[in-house]
Amino acid sequence: MSARPAFDLIFRNAVTRASPAPVDIGVTGGRIAAIGPHLVCEAAEIDVGGMLALPGFVDTHIHLDKACLLGRCAHIQGGLSDAIRAVAAMKRDFTAEDVYARGAKVIERAIVHGTTRMRTHIEIDPRIGLRSFEAIKALKRDYAWAIDLSLCVFPQEGLTNDPGTEELLVAAMRDGGEVIGGCPYTDTDPNTHIEKIFNLAQEFDVDVDLHLDFDLDPSWSHMEEVCRQTDRRNYHGRIAIGHVTKLSTLPPDRLKAATERLAKSGVAVTVLPATDLYLMGRDATHNTPRGLTLAHRLVENGVLCSVATNNVLNPFTPFGDASLLRMANFYANVAHAGISEFDACLDLVTDLPARLMNLRDYGIAVGNPADIVVLDTDSGANAIAELPEVLMGFKRGRQVFARHRPTLFPPEG
Numbered sequence: 099m100s101a102r103p104a105f106d107l108i109f110r111n112a113v114t115r116a117s118p119a120p121v122d123i124g125v126t127g128g129r130i131a132a133i134g135p136h137l138v139c140e141a142a143e144i145d146v147g148g149m150l151a152l153p154g155f156v157d158t159h160i161h162l163d164k165a166c167l168l169g170r171c172a173h174i175q176g177g178l179s180d181a182i183r184a185v186a187a188m189k190r191d192f193t194a195e196d197v198y199a200r201g202a203k204v205i206e207r208a209i210v211h212g213t214t215r216m217r218t219h220i221e222i223d224p225r226i227g228l229r230s231f232e233a234i235k236a237l238k239r240d241y242a243w244a245i246d247l248s249l250c251v252f253p254q255e256g257l258t259n260d261p262g263t264e265e266l267l268v269a270a271m272r273d274g275g276e277v278i279g280g281c282p283y284t285d286t287d288p289n290t291h292i293e294k295i296f297n298l299a300q301e302f303d304v305d306v307d308l309h310l311d312f313d314l315d316p317s318w319s320h321m322e323e324v325c326r327q328t329d330r331r332n333y334h335g336r337i338a339i340g341h342v343t344k345l346s347t348l349p350p351d352r353l354k355a356a357t358e359r360l361a362k363s364g365v366a367v368t369v370l371p372a373t374d375l376y377l378m379g380r381d382a383t384h385n386t387p388r389g390l391t392l393a394h395r396l397v398e399n400g401v402l403c404s405v406a407t408n409n410v411l412n413p414f415t416p417f418g419d420a421s422l423l424r425m426a427n428f429y430a431n432v433a434h435a436g437i438s439e440f441d442a443c444l445d446l447v448t449d450l451p452a453r454l455m456n457l458r459d460y461g462i463a464v465g466n467p468a469d470i471v472v473l474d475t476d477s478g479a480n481a482i483a484e485l486p487e488v489l490m491g492f493k494r495g496r497q498v499f500a501r502h503r504p505t506l507f508p509p510e511g
């Protein structure tokens with residue numbers, strides 16, 4: 099019997115966040131079987147060449163169903179309510195084929211930018227019915243070779259004010275919905291909205307991911323009600339709230355109290371820099387506020403946070419390439435992150451969102467799926483600073499994409 103372990107594949111000379119000295123990563127049956135220097139085996143080899151290997155980026159908050167709508171709304175130039183209205187009008191004409199095609203475009207861009215796990219929010223209401231949901235379920239199935247897609251269904255335009263929505267949410271939860279979302283600020287009765295979403299979450303035993311406190315008015319908030327419901331139902335570690343731009347308006351003493359409240363209830367915060375910066379502060383004539391909640395500071399004080407994509411090429415955010423590394427770089431820049439905090443910014447699109455989604459098998463560790471992406475840099479901090487290319491990606495040990503470095507052609511002689 100051979101003493102040599104039988105790997106299917108070995109990554110040679112990979113820098114990981116746990117090991118700045120290059121290591122080898124052995125893969126068996128799609129899972130990481132060993133990590134160490136100079137693994138001995140005659141398996142197929144990938145030479146990582148001292149570059150940084152990550153377990154892929156984790157996007158906790160994206161809207162695949164309403165992405166890539168720019169060609170249909172050339173004249174939109176407004177705030178949050180205008181964006182919701184514009185998409186609500188377009189949504190009536192969405193077909194499942196249309197949603198699938200636009201979603202596929204974004205998923206493919208996310209994959210080639212190194213995303214291996216994703217939670218997409220899907221709008222459910224009587225206008226769209228379950229058409230978007232059916233399309234996104236097909237995307238989940240068809241792209242499972244490259245990305246794990248988790249489906250969060252939610253009522254974007256309100257729940258108590260929109261008869262028929264709750265029944266559709268229940269139907270979606272019975273037929274593949276994995277997380278329930280909400281949007282109390284569009285509801286005429288926000289607290290009942292929150293209550294009903296928590297009821298559904300408990301009924302189906304799923305996590306909750308809400309759009310919350312998405313403006314710059316510090317005089318009111320739905321955060322306390324969410325924390326209260328979380329405590330009441332013992333749902334700590336199962337709740338995320340997205341945007342929460344109000345936190346960026348709070349003076350230090352109030353921010354400290356809010357941070358402690360979130361940490362105590364185990365409520366996670368997702369910051370969505372592209373949308374938050376695009377939609378907030380639009381009425382300012384000068385000294386425009388950034389409207390960006392400082393996720394890495396909340397993390398320092400015990401709140402689980404992620405930075406995510408949210409919208410791509412629509413009235414909420416007319417930009418986007420689904421690159422989480424670019425989003426983390428953008429966040430770090432706007433959030434005034436110092437060099438010593440760049441690693442914490444990378445955490446916001448890798449380990450922390452994996453925890454937020456309660457993924458138990460994420461990370462470059464023995465036993466986990468061999469989800470590995472290779473960046474053209476040598477450390478986590480440099481990944482944020484340099485915005486390097488993602489050169490290749492693997493899902494469960496199978497290569498899913500490659501990108502080639504550009505070639506320069508200097509004149510001869």
Ligand SMILES: [Zn+2]
Nearest residue numbers: 219309340408
């Ligand atoms: Zn969103």
